[in-house]
Amino acid sequence: MTWLDKTREIMAPDRVWPFLTPEVPATLDVSKNVILYVEGLSVAFDGFKALNDLNLYVDDGELRCLIGANGAGKTTLMDVITGKTQCDSGDVYFGQTINLLQRSEPEIAQLGIGRKFQKPTVFEAQSVFSNLELSIKASKGIWYNLRANLSGEQRDRIDFVLELIGLKAQHSMLAGALSHGQKQWLEIGMLLVADPKLLLIDEPVAGMTPQETERTAELLTSLAGDHTVIVVEHDMEFVRSIARKVTVLHQGSVLAEGTMDEVQNNADVIEVYLGSEL
Numbered sequence: 555m556t557w558l559d560k561t562r563e564i565m566a567p568d569r570v571w572p573f574l575t576p577e578v579p580a581t582l583d584v585s586k587n588v589i590l591y592v593e594g595l596s597v598a599f600d601g602f603k604a605l606n607d608l609n610l611y612v613d614d615g616e617l618r619c620l621i622g623a624n625g626a627g628k629t630t631l632m633d634v635i636t637g638k639t640q641c642d643s644g645d646v647y648f649g650q651t652i653n654l655l656q657r658s659e660p661e662i663a664q665l666g667i668g669r670k671f672q673k674p675t676v677f678e679a680q681s682v683f684s685n686l687e688l689s690i691k692a693s694k695g696i697w698y699n700l701r702a703n704l705s706g707e708q709r710d711r712i713d714f715v716l717e718l719i720g721l722k723a724q725h726s727m728l729a730g731a732l733s734h735g736q737k738q739w740l741e742i743g744m745l746l747v748a749d750p751k752l753l754l755i756d757e758p759v760a761g762m763t764p765q766e767t768e769r770t771a772e773l774l775t776s777l778a779g780d781h782t783v784i785v786v787e788h789d790m791e792f793v794r795s796i797a798r799k800v801t802v803l804h805q806g807s808v809l810a811e812g813t814m815d816e817v818q819n820n821a822d823v824i825e826v827y828l829g830s831e832l
């Protein structure tokens with residue numbers, strides 16, 4: 555093909571370039587009050603089943619804790635929900651209609667699913683406010699002009715989030731000067747500015763002081779209702795302090811589900827985890 559042919563092909567009026575087509579916003583349908591459906595999910599790495607026919611249903615506005623020993627499959631489950639890992643079989647639906655397995659990682663983020671990894675990844679050389687500003691602009695997609703001024707609505711949202719994460723007084727401080735706990739809250743704030751429907755939070759209190767842990771418990775419980783929050787955590791005392799419903803994973807499947815008291819008294823959980831930390 556000559557360069558002329560190539561140019562003609564690119565400029566052809568009926569040519570549709572996927573990256574130029576306007577995004578069709580998918581409407582989240584939570585009419586059955588369930589925001590996340592995971593059914594029969596299996597993922598194998600070199601024949602090893604990290605997830606094994608896993609079923610999980612999370613209600614809209616719920617705060618769910620996901621616990622289980624190292625290697626139980628918690629991270630793999632988060633990776634599939636957020637489009638980072640492909641599954642071998644199963645279904646993952648966001649509300650009644652959005653099939654997450656057909657979406658890419660950025661599309662899933664745009665749909666309103668935010669993920670926070672264990673280690674904070676804030677921009678240390680930027681102020682707390684700038685971190686939130688960058689995040690709210692980035693959430694608008696790759697075509698959004700990062701140099702554009704914040705709208706009044708965006709500014710209000712940032713102020714609201716600063717209040718929520720308890721960093722209003724630190725808004726002009728460099729993020730690098732924050733304590734470990736404050737960095738974690740800032741990163742949660744960076745997700746919140748985009749007003750996600752579902753938040754996946756990995757080990758939020760690892761390395762925090764008792765006071766920071768307590769503040770984090772208040773923050774996460776205050777988010778539930780407006781947002782659905784799934785927290786992966788090893789700190790059982792923290793889980794007890796925030797959890798209404800706990801899901802215990804074991805070898806890639808759900809071993810038990812219920813209140814903290816129910817799962818701790820569950821015969822299967824006792825048999826598997828007796829004498830060891832969950």
Ligand SMILES: Nc1ncnc2c1ncn2[C@@H]1O[C@H](COP(=O)(O)OP(=O)(O)OP(=O)(O)O)[C@@H](O)[C@H]1O
Pocket residue numbers: 599600603604622623624625626627628629630631
């Ligand atoms: N990319 C990969 N390649 C090979 N094996 C993997 C991969 N990712 C995870 N695994 C394996 O799958 C299993 C489940 O891992 P996963 O990280 O999901 O567990 P986890 O419950 O999150 O553990 P932890 O609490 O230690 O984070 C583990 O045995 C792990 O070694």
